[in-house]
Amino acid sequence: MQVGQYTVSPILLADTGKFSNMAQQIPEICQICSLFSEPENFCAQLSNGELCKLNRKSQTESVKRGASIGNGVLQQWPIIAINSGVLSFKHQLENGRSAIAAIFMRGDILDMRDLSNRNQGRFVALSKVEICKLSPTVFERIVKVNEDARNVAWSNLREQAFRATDHAIDLTKKQALEKLASFIFECDRRQETGVVKNTVHIPIRRRELGEYLGLQSETVSRCFRQLEDQGIIKVLNLSTVMMTNVAALEHMARGGQEYLK
Amino acid sequence: MQVGQYTVSPILLADTGKFSNMAQQIPEICQICSLFSEPENFCAQLSNGELCKLNRKSQTESVKRGASIGNGVLQQWPIIAINSGVLSFKHQLENGRSAIAAIFMRGDILDMRDLSNRNQGRFVALSKVEICKLSPTVFERIVKVNEDARNVAWSNLREQAFRATDHAIDLTKKQALEKLASFIFECDRRQETGVVKNTVHIPIRRRELGEYLGLQSETVSRCFRQLEDQGIIKVLNLSTVMMTNVAALEHMARGGQEYLK
DNA sequence: CGGCAAGTTGAGCCAGGTCAACTCCGGTGG
DNA sequence: CCACCGGAGTTGACCTGGCTCAACTTGCCG
Numbered sequence: 001m002q003v004g005q006y007t008v009s010p011i012l013l014a015d016t017g018k019f020s021n022m023a024q025q026i027p028e029i030c031q032i033c034s035l036f037s038e039p040e041n042f043c044a045q046l047s048n049g050e051l052c053k054l055n056r057k058s059q060t061e062s063v064k065r066g067a068s069i070g071n072g073v074l075q076q077w078p079i080i081a082i083n084s085g086v087l088s089f090k091h092q093l094e095n096g097r098s099a100i101a102a103i104f105m106r107g108d109i110l111d112m113r114d115l116s117n118r119n120q121g122r123f124v125a126l127s128k129v130e131i132c133k134l135s136p137t138v139f140e141r142i143v144k145v146n147e148d149a150r151n152v153a154w155s156n157l158r159e160q161a162f163r164a165t166d167h168a169i170d171l172t173k174k175q176a177l178e179k180l181a182s183f184i185f186e187c188d189r190r191q192e193t194g195v196v197k198n199t200v201h202i203p204i205r206r207r208e209l210g211e212y213l214g215l216q217s218e219t220v221s222r223c224f225r226q227l228e229d230q231g232i233i234k235v236l237n238l239s240t241v242m243m244t245n246v247a248a249l250e251h252m253a254r255g256g257q258e259y260l261k
Numbered sequence: 262m263q264v265g266q267y268t269v270s271p272i273l274l275a276d277t278g279k280f281s282n283m284a285q286q287i288p289e290i291c292q293i294c295s296l297f298s299e300p301e302n303f304c305a306q307l308s309n310g311e312l313c314k315l316n317r318k319s320q321t322e323s324v325k326r327g328a329s330i331g332n333g334v335l336q337q338w339p340i341i342a343i344n345s346g347v348l349s350f351k352h353q354l355e356n357g358r359s360a361i362a363a364i365f366m367r368g369d370i371l372d373m374r375d376l377s378n379r380n381q382g383r384f385v386a387l388s389k390v391e392i393c394k395l396s397p398t399v400f401e402r403i404v405k406v407n408e409d410a411r412n413v414a415w416s417n418l419r420e421q422a423f424r425a426t427d428h429a430i431d432l433t434k435k436q437a438l439e440k441l442a443s444f445i446f447e448c449d450r451r452q453e454t455g456v457v458k459n460t461v462h463i464p465i466r467r468r469e470l471g472e473y474l475g476l477q478s479e480t481v482s483r484c485f486r487q488l489e490d491q492g493i494i495k496v497l498n499l500s501t502v503m504m505t506n507v508a509a510l511e512h513m514a515r516g517g518q519e520y521l522k
Numbered sequence: 523c524g525g526c527a528a529g530t531t532g533a534g535c536c537a538g539g540t541c542a543a544c545t546c547c548g549g550t551g552g
Numbered sequence: 553c554c555a556c557c558g559g560a561g562t563t564g565a566c567c568t569g570g571c572t573c574a575a576c577t578t579g580c581c582g
Contacts, residue, residue: 091430093516099433101426111419121430144408157418158372164425165362169352169382171432172360172475176538206561214433216539221562238547238561255354437570467529477571482530499529499579 027055033083034106035132041107042081042156045148054142057135063087063125074123077133078112085129086203090211091121100212102164103204105190109134109156126204171214174255179213180223181253184233184241198243199236206238288316294344295367296393302368303342303417306409315403318396324348324386335384338394339373346390347464351472352382361473363425364465366451370395370417387465432475435516440474441484442514445494445502459504460497467499 030036030051036043043051059077063069068090069080087104101121104110110123113136143150163186170182188200202209210217224241227233232249234242243249291297291312297304304312320338324330329351330341348365362382365371371384374397404411424447431443449461463470471478485502488494493510495503504510 089426093434094512095516097434097516099430101429101433114416115423143411147405154415154418155375157415157422161418161422161425162376164422164429165350168362168425168428168432169360171429172362172472173354173358211433217561218540218563219538222538225562251355255356255358478529479531479572480570483570486530 026051029060030055035081035083042109042149042152045146045152046142050142050146054134054138057138059133061131061133063129063131065125065127068122068124074112079134079136079139080110081132081134082106082108083130083132086126087129088124088126089121090124098211100208103212108160109153126208176215176219176223177226178252178255181249183213184249185253200241200243202239202241287312290321291316296342296344303370303410303413306407306413307403311403311407315395315399318399320394322392322394324390324392326386326388329383329385335373340395340397340400341371342393342395343367343369344391344393347387348390349385349387350382351385359472361469364473370414387469437476437480437484438487439513439516442510444474445510446514461502461504463500463502
């Protein structure tokens with residue numbers, strides 16, 4: 001991610017006390033938020049003043065697993081940043097089938113201004129999700145003057161578009177095993193660093209994984225087993241797998257068929 | 262699309278001659294380009310000076326059907342705007358299968374900076390495509406100072422992300438007929454206005470339509486026939502259909518099954 | 523008018539969906 | 553602490569939508 005350079009991290013400024021009058025103190029709530037504490041995220045690009053202003057006009061909220069962000073909320077708060085957890089964009093078809101079109105994680109900024117004229121779909125939490133509802137006015141003002149912040153926002157949006165495109169590829173021509181392999185890599189890429197090497201955390205349930213990959217939960221289950229039987233992964237528990245043959249998994253994710261047998 | 266207001270269209274400024282020294286003349290090539298002539302597109306937001314500057318540092322190119330935009334080009338020109346035609350993002354799987362993950366049309370701005378670390382895929386023209394390779398430097402500068410231009414670019418990128426998401430829904434849980442119905446509406450939404458009512462131009466071939474929808478061209482063919490047999494559309498020729506029962510088609514596109522029979 | 527690519531139609535087959543039974547696991551209350 | 557419960561996951565048997573392959577037709581361009 002190409003974000004200009006971040007000269008001095010805001011937290012350092014705070015520590016030096018240079019700008020620390022009351023109004024400029026870093027809000028407590030921001031200090032423990034990944035949007036601020038991870039240097040590649042949006043809030044980390046802000047000056048103390050900007051951060052305070054944004055914080056004053058914004059609201060955090062905790063969405064529990066299974067709950068969705070109401071339409072009223074989206075109307076009033078069309079810009080939402082994710083601090084932690086997994087948020088999905090879920091679409092309900094007419095006969096009970098449902099599809100998860102995209103998943104969002106910490107650092108992502110959702111901009112739903114003029115989402116209204118789009119076809120319906122809801123944002124459903126797949127785990128406990130901490131969000132920050134950003135004030136559109138302040139957001140817009142910041143993006144106007146703060147180049148680093150603008151670049152991060154732009155970059156994140158492009159990232160979302162790329163991910164959606166990659167996902168479309170998985171859905172278009174890959175078969176079940178390949179989709180799953182591809183998903184495991186997606187998890188690996190997006191998960192927090194610092195976990196055990198080759199161990200991947202699967203942040204969502206089988207059912208939702210199916211809805212995301214266009215498969216039935218039974219099929220997902222069978223595929224996990226098949227990958228395990230082929231010695232490519234080891235399923236440690238429902239939400240953790242270990243890649244035991246990365247090359248094979250990678251090849252499979254790309255649609256290679258030597259390993260399909 | 263929420264683009265601020267466009268006060269006075271640049272072309273009017275030119276006509277009044279107010280700013281018409283040599284350097285500020287609207288480039289001839291821009292006058293016939295949809296990016297400039299359609300008021301909701303990027304170049305229409307620019308001042309004469311900006312347009313000239315951008316034009317001087319950019320290059321137009323015509324890509325013929327089937328050809329793709331080379332990697333070298335993308336490296337040097339990571340930002341490409343589409344004047345006309347249909348451009349696809351195509352991914353080749355290992356055994357000859359190929360998938361079209363997204364399609365782009367006039368007005369779309371592709372920003373491939375840092376595409377390099379993404380998995381491979383090519384931009385292939387599905388019809389004759391006129392593109393304008395924008396200078397990243399000038400583009401960046403314009404986006405910095407021109408709010409309307411920035412909003413258009415941002416809005417377009419969001420649009421791309423939304424479309425990709427909608428497409429993912431089509432691919433995830435819909436069956437062949439539903440996918441095709443959905444695609445017909447997508448064409449309708451995106452096509453130039455002013456064509457005959459309920460007549461939709463299908464801008465791509467059966468084969469590519471299949472690659473886009475995750476179907477075989479044979480299946481696409483069968484689905485067209487089936488829709489026609491059910492009296493929902495009339496296939497006028499390979500690239501034109503007429504919607505004879507819009508409600509049914511719409512319902513089907515949403516995944517409703519009354520009409521599947 | 524001939525040639526070739528694109529599209530269509532048909533027959534058979536298989537990956538993955540469907541349905542139903544079963545297991546596993548975490549939480550709860552006696 | 554254990555018995556119970558309910559939801560999530562797994563496994564098996566069967567079925568079907570769409571893929572495959574092959575033959576045929578249509579449409580386009582020189």
